[in-house]
Amino acid sequence: MAVVEKQFTTISGVPIEPLYTAENLRDFDIGRDLALPGEFPYTRGIHENMYRGRLWTMRQFSGFATPEETNRRYHYLLQQGQTGLSVAFDLPTLMGYDADHALAEGEVGKCGASISSLEDMEILCRGIPLADVTVSMTINSPAAVLWAMYLAVAEQQGVDWKAVSGTIQNDILKEYIAQKEYIFPPRPSMRLVTDTIEFGARHTPRFNPISISGYHIREAGSTAVQELAFTLRDGIEYVEWALARGLEIDEFAPRLSFFFNAHNDFFEEIAKYRAARKLWARAMRDRFGATSERSLKLRFHSQTAGCSLTWQQPYNNVVRTAIQALAAVLGGTQSLHTNSLDEAYALPGEQAVTIALRTQQILAHESGVTNTPDPLGGSYFLERLTLDTEKAAEDYFRQIDEMGGMIAAIEKGFPQSEIANASYAYQRAVEAKEKLVVGVNAFQSEDQPIELLQIDHTVQEHQERKLAALRARRDNSQVRKTLDALRRAAEGTENTMPFILDAVRAYATLGEICDALRDVFGSYQETAHI
Amino acid sequence: MNPPIRVLVAKPGLDGHDRGAKVIARALRDAGMEVIYTGLRQTPEMIVNAALQEDVQVIGLSILSGAHNAIVPRVMELLREKDMTDVKVIVGGIVPDQDAEALKQQGVAAVFQPGASLDTIVDFIRRSAVP
Numbered sequence: 284m285a286v287v288e289k290q291f292t293t294i295s296g297v298p299i300e301p302l303y304t305a306e307n308l309r310d311f312d313i314g315r316d317l318a319l320p321g322e323f324p325y326t327r328g329i330h331e332n333m334y335r336g337r338l339w340t341m342r343q344f345s346g347f348a349t350p351e352e353t354n355r356r357y358h359y360l361l362q363q364g365q366t367g368l369s370v371a372f373d374l375p376t377l378m379g380y381d382a383d384h385a386l387a388e389g390e391v392g393k394c395g396a397s398i399s400s401l402e403d404m405e406i407l408c409r410g411i412p413l414a415d416v417t418v419s420m421t422i423n424s425p426a427a428v429l430w431a432m433y434l435a436v437a438e439q440q441g442v443d444w445k446a447v448s449g450t451i452q453n454d455i456l457k458e459y460i461a462q463k464e465y466i467f468p469p470r471p472s473m474r475l476v477t478d479t480i481e482f483g484a485r486h487t488p489r490f491n492p493i494s495i496s497g498y499h500i501r502e503a504g505s506t507a508v509q510e511l512a513f514t515l516r517d518g519i520e521y522v523e524w525a526l527a528r529g530l531e532i533d534e535f536a537p538r539l540s541f542f543f544n545a546h547n548d549f550f551e552e553i554a555k556y557r558a559a560r561k562l563w564a565r566a567m568r569d570r571f572g573a574t575s576e577r578s579l580k581l582r583f584h585s586q587t588a589g590c591s592l593t594w595q596q597p598y599n600n601v602v603r604t605a606i607q608a609l610a611a612v613l614g615g616t617q618s619l620h621t622n623s624l625d626e627a628y629a630l631p632g633e634q635a636v637t638i639a640l641r642t643q644q645i646l647a648h649e650s651g652v653t654n655t656p657d658p659l660g661g662s663y664f665l666e667r668l669t670l671d672t673e674k675a676a677e678d679y680f681r682q683i684d685e686m687g688g689m690i691a692a693i694e695k696g697f698p699q700s701e702i703a704n705a706s707y708a709y710q711r712a713v714e715a716k717e718k719l720v721v722g723v724n725a726f727q728s729e730d731q732p733i734e735l736l737q738i739d740h741t742v743q744e745h746q747e748r749k750l751a752a753l754r755a756r757r758d759n760s761q762v763r764k765t766l767d768a769l770r771r772a773a774e775g776t777e778n779t780m781p782f783i784l785d786a787v788r789a790y791a792t793l794g795e796i797c798d799a800l801r802d803v804f805g806s807y808q809e810t811a812h813i
Numbered sequence: 814m815n816p817p818i819r820v821l822v823a824k825p826g827l828d829g830h831d832r833g834a835k836v837i838a839r840a841l842r843d844a845g846m847e848v849i850y851t852g853l854r855q856t857p858e859m860i861v862n863a864a865l866q867e868d869v870q871v872i873g874l875s876i877l878s879g880a881h882n883a884i885v886p887r888v889m890e891l892l893r894e895k896d897m898t899d900v901k902v903i904v905g906g907i908v909p910d911q912d913a914e915a916l917k918q919q920g921v922a923a924v925f926q927p928g929a930s931l932d933t934i935v936d937f938i939r940r941s942a943v944p
Contacts, residue, residue: 374827374878386856389883390827463829463853504832590832594927627927628907629879703835710836714931723928735909738879811831811852813822813838 290717294548295506296708297671303663311666316561320656323568325560326669328615329580333656334647340618341643342419344586346371346396347630348742350407353396357411359633365640368411369419369620371395371630372429377464379425379797382746392742394630395421399750400792404432405439414442418449419494419584419618424466426453427479427780428796431787434487450491450540450584453479456517456689457496460698461503463809466797469690471804475779477524482780484535491540493521494584500698501544502590504706507555508672510544512679513689513698515562519680520689522571532571536578545611545619546588547603553659554668556614559583561673585611586620592627596722597733600624605642612646613659619643625733632736696812703812750792757790765789766799773803818942819869823851823860825888826880833905834875840931841873841938857887864892864900870942876906881916889920899943905929 291299300307311317318324321331330336343360346353357368372395375387381399382391391397398404411418413436422429430451437447455472458465465472476493483492497514505513518539525535543559546552563581567573587607592600601624608621621639623631631639647653659665686692693699712718719725765786772782779800786796822838824831831853842848849867851860864872876884885904892898904916905925913924923937 374880378827380827386827386854389880390878393879394828458829463831464827465829502832503830504836628909703839706832707836707839710840710931720928724930809852811850813835813842813848813850 293507293551294546294709294718295508295551295705296712297508297551303667305663307663307667311670316670317660317666323579324564325580326557327657327660329560329582329617330656333615334612334653335655338647338653339612339616340367340417341365341640341647342367342369342584342618342620343636343640344369344371344421344620345631345636346373347736348392348396348738349745350396350398350403354407354409354411356633360636360640361411361416363637363640364644367417367419367618370407370421372420372422373397374464376429376793377422377424379428379466379793381750381792381794382743383750384794387743389743391746392738397742397746398429398432399746399794400753401432401435401787401790402749402753404429404436408433408436413437413440414446419452420450421452423452423455423458423462423464424472425793425797426451427475427783428787428793430479430492431780431783435784435787444487446489447487448489450494451479452496452542453493454496454517454542456520456693457499457514459693459807459809460500460513460517461505461702462499465807467800467804468807469693471800473520473524473690475800476521477528478778478780480521480525480535480538481528481530481778483538484530488538491538494540494542495521496542498542498544498586500702501546501588503702504590504709505702506705507546507548507551508675509679509698509701509705511555511559511562511672512676514541514543515559515566515676516680516683516689518563519566519570523688526571532567532573533575533578536567536571536573537575541581541583543583543585544588545585545607547591547607549606549610550665550668551672552607552610553614554665554672556583556585556611556616557657557665557669558673558676560615561669562676582617584618584620585614585616587611587622589622589626592622592624593720593723594627595730596728597624597627598731599722600626601638601642604639605646608642608646609650609652612652613657615657625735628733629735630738632734634734696810700812753790753792761789762786762791762795766791766795769796770799770803773800815944818846818871818938819849819867820846820871820873820938821849821851821860821864821867821869822873822875823855823863824853824875825855825857825860825884826876826878827854828876828878828880829853830877831875833877834873837873837875837905837931837934840935844935844939846938857884857891860888861891861895861897865895865897869900870944871901871903871938874902874904876904876908879907881906881908882912885916885921886919901938901941901943903934903937905934
């Protein structure tokens with residue numbers, strides 16, 4: 284017998300009325316709140332024809348073991364019809380340590396590809412035409428360094444930087460808030476981010492120098508509203524820093540991109556994406572006086588919710604992912620990653636990632652949901668949820684503004700404790716079976732075993748050998764010279780990107796470059812609260 | 814009445830995903846235990862030293878990065894070196910069955926995989942902590 288829930292709430296705990304009718308939309312104004320697709324405030328999507336014009340980019344986040352093995356996976360995914368690449372780096376790379384650093388022990392290649400130098404980036408991109416394929420890189424604290432490596436490879440391929448298109452995540456604020464992969468303290472980190480935004484505005488007009496991310500905030504246990512509010516408020520912070528640098532709003536705002544989670548609660552998620560576009564368009568116009576239409580349009584990538592996938596009965600994860608992906612598509616996403624069924628166990632195996640990609644292809648080509656923009660627009664329920672989500676996010680904006688902005692709020696631990704409270708409340712609800720998770724606290728049965736991708740210690744040895752050879756082969760006086768120049772630039776106010784590029788071209792390693800910056804900026808340690 | 818059980822919740826390795834560690838820490842505290850949370854990026858040496866200084870009966874290690882086979886044996890070794898083998902070590906996170914068995918053979922008291930309920934973990938600690 285099915286268990287009936289007594290309380291009707293979204294997964295974020297928002298109460299849902301018994302029925303939605305025109306009565307629920309008395310404060311709703313079609314012109315102000317909805318408009319047409321491609322029109323301000325872009326509730327219905329940023330393009331007039333949405334997926335009739337062009338499908339979303341199918342971009343599977345992947346990376347594991349050595350750059351050689353990851354490069355093989357990229358060629359496989361492109362052959363299977365994937366339309367963009369998305370690089371996952373391992374933890375040492377994310378934390379700015381080389382594969383042969385003591386703290387990298389046991390972690391090399393485990394959560395992504397190990398990249399310690401330009402040589403590794405050359406291998407990662409081997410045979411991939413950077414003029415045609417857009418590449419997204421999930422890298423934050425050391426984003427400037429990995430981006431410099433990527434631009435150096437583009438140079439080697441003879442590709443004009445003006446034609447290079449892709450994204451670096453480079454969203455340091457959500458690291459302090461949620462994912463915790465930070466190296467430097469917040470202010471020098473923001474300076475590095477601003478350096479990349481400025482450099483991008485001048486030299487790489489088709490590259491997104493930042494992907495302002497709610498994904499990790501949500502994975503850390505936030506509600507949908509918290510994900511939305513903290514992400515957009517982070518975006519506002521980046522804009523303020525870029526303006527303070529002397530950039531014009533319409534010079535860099537069109538290249539700001541976003542990244543949201545696609546979680547289980549179908550309508551709540553769709554409302555979140557629609558509210559995001561409205562809020563951003565208004566913030567850009569009213570707070571910052573942006574006039575270019577491209578500055579007002581919030582473009583986003585989405586990824587289905589890793590934290591929603593279960594270890595128990597893993598094949599059910601295919602179904603969860605399909606529903607979440609459908610929400611992202613109905614919410615008007617520009618690109619999408621669908622998680623693989625084995626995600627709760629390990630990095631995806633080839634068969635699992637193929638099913639995940641096929642899920643997107645089925646949505647795109649079989650489901651019919653791409654035939655018209657925002658097919659759910661005008662639904663009493665969805666429009667009410669969109670309005671409420673927007674208002675709740677604005678409340679958070681006000682609170683954070685009153686604290687003096689996002690950095691001050693982070694230093695107070697405000698977003699961190701809001702998320703921890705939400706995450707604990709959710710876990711308690713699961714524990715009390717107020718929220719059911721199929722296969723976990725309801726409908727349990729024997730687990731079906733699945734085949735898993737294994738990454739062994741030979742990966743670390745391989746990477747260490749390559750690094751030792753590189754350190755012996757390269758011109759070490761040139762390495763020292765470029766690192767000294769970078770240190771001086773970091774001490775001053777110059778843009779650090781040209782200096783990072785010089786160090787990368789001299790084959791200074793990621794760890795060496797980050798150490799030079801650590802010398803100047805120091806390291807960050809958070810005060811842990813429970 | 815017995816004094817409360819003292820537990821060190823630790824996040825070893827480079828991974829920053831602390832949702833699980835924080836939820837567990839709160840649940841143990843709500844269950845009446847005294848919980849010390851180390852924060853992120855603790856080496857095995859730091860963890861064992863903290864356990865010694867805080868005089869805990871239980872160490873909970875939260876590892877989601879796949880680095881458990883490098884980290885956990887080192888913690889166990891340090892505990893033996895310091896004659897702290899009465900401290901129970903439990904591991905939570907993404908640990909495949911095969912690895913979980915191997916860790917238990919090295920002296921880990923329990924491995925809790927994704928989906929383990931908070932009550933199960935609390936009960937296990939209550940039953941196994943040496944006062």
